[in-house]
Amino acid sequence: MEPESTVTTCFRHAKVESHVRCTRCDRYMCPGCMREAAVGHQCVECVKEGARSVRQPRTAFGGRVSAVPVVTYVLIGLNVLAYLGELVRPAIVDRFSMLGGRLVGPDGMTYLYDAFAPAGYHAEGLVAGEWDRLLTGSFLHALPTDPPFGPLHILMNMAALWQLGRVVEGQLGRVRHLALYVLSALGGSVLELLAASPGTQSVGASGAIFGLGAAYYVMARRLGGDLRGVNQFMVFLLAWMVLSAGLTSWQGHLGGLLVGAAVTAAYAYAPRNGRRALVQAAACVTLLALLALCTWAKVAELTGGAA
Numbered sequence: 125m126e127p128e129s130t131v132t133t134c135f136r137h138a139k140v141e142s143h144v145r146c147t148r149c150d151r152y153m154c155p156g157c158m159r160e161a162a163v164g165h166q167c168v169e170c171v172k173e174g175a176r177s178v179r180q181p182r183t184a185f186g187g188r189v190s191a192v193p194v195v196t197y198v199l200i201g202l203n204v205l206a207y208l209g210e211l212v213r214p215a216i217v218d219r220f221s222m223l224g225g226r227l228v229g230p231d232g233m234t235y236l237y238d239a240f241a242p243a244g245y246h247a248e249g250l251v252a253g254e255w256d257r258l259l260t261g262s263f264l265h266a267l268p269t270d271p272p273f274g275p276l277h278i279l280m281n282m283a284a285l286w287q288l289g290r291v292v293e294g295q296l297g298r299v300r301h302l303a304l305y306v307l308s309a310l311g312g313s314v315l316e317l318l319a320a321s322p323g324t325q326s327v328g329a330s331g332a333i334f335g336l337g338a339a340y341y342v343m344a345r346r347l348g349g350d351l352r353g354v355n356q357f358m359v360f361l362l363a364w365m366v367l368s369a370g371l372t373s374w375q376g377h378l379g380g381l382l383v384g385a386a387v388t389a390a391y392a393y394a395p396r397n398g399r400r401a402l403v404q405a406a407a408c409v410t411l412l413a414l415l416a417l418c419t420w421a422k423v424a425e426l427t428g429g430a431a
Contacts, residue, residue: 187297222261308335311383335384
């Protein structure tokens with residue numbers, strides 16, 4: 125009678141001879157399933173199980189620590205793709221730019237909006253139900269033939285998004301950063317709708333970027349430390365908003381700034397317990413509802429209650 129085989133094999137690869145046990149589950153494992161641990165070696169399944177039980181590191185604002193600002197890269201990519209689309213088809217600007225309302229006559233000319241326009245005229249903008257303009261206008265920029273900035277418009281905005289976005293996303297995490305960007309963009313569009321002429325047509329990511337600037341300031345205040353550089357940055361940002369008032373939409377800049385500050389304040393001062401994420405999300409949803417209500421009220425005013 126032949127003696128019983130004493131050859132041990134890997135618990136995952138039955139044909140591979142193994143002589144090392146996992147220090148956690150005591151099963152035999154082959155070199156391909158072996159991972160170095162603090163003491164001895166563990167199998168891949170125990171390593172995965174241990175990783176699930178380890179608490180993920182969070183920033184002071186509740187965001188997950190991430191070395192790669194994925195959202196910032198994606199936002200820059202979307203802006204660049206939209207600009208390339210404009211170059212190929214300039215009509216995109218007319219359809220998707222931020223616009224409260226205007227009339228297009230039978231001759232194709234545009235006129236000031238009037239809720240009681242004669243037959244043959246049709247409305248464009250938010251008054252015509254094109255609410256998507258509140259956000260899409262923030263991904264468009266001035267064409268090369270548009271004064272005074274032309275292609276400098278998108279170059280300056282993307283440079284600012286690159287600089288600010290990486291810092292803000294690193295502190296807030298991806299989801300909070302995206303919510304901040306979108307709400308700031310909407311805030312700029314809504315204030316423009318409320319404070320500018322309904323026929324004002326605007327494009328640009330400036331509202332969202334001013335929101336990131338406000339977030340940078342609020343985060344720095346919350347974290348403490350030397351604020352001289354941060355204060356100088358805010359002075360520059362506010363000075364740019366004032367100086368560019370005659371060239372671009374100051375309403376969009378101010379709206380993005382105010383909404384960005386409000387969102388980040390909710391992130392920064394939410395209670396640091398198990399309900400922090402819920403409080404932060406509730407603040408964002410509340411602000412979104414307020415922006416929607418302001419938009420609806422203004423559109424209803426322009427259309428004579430037909431919104």
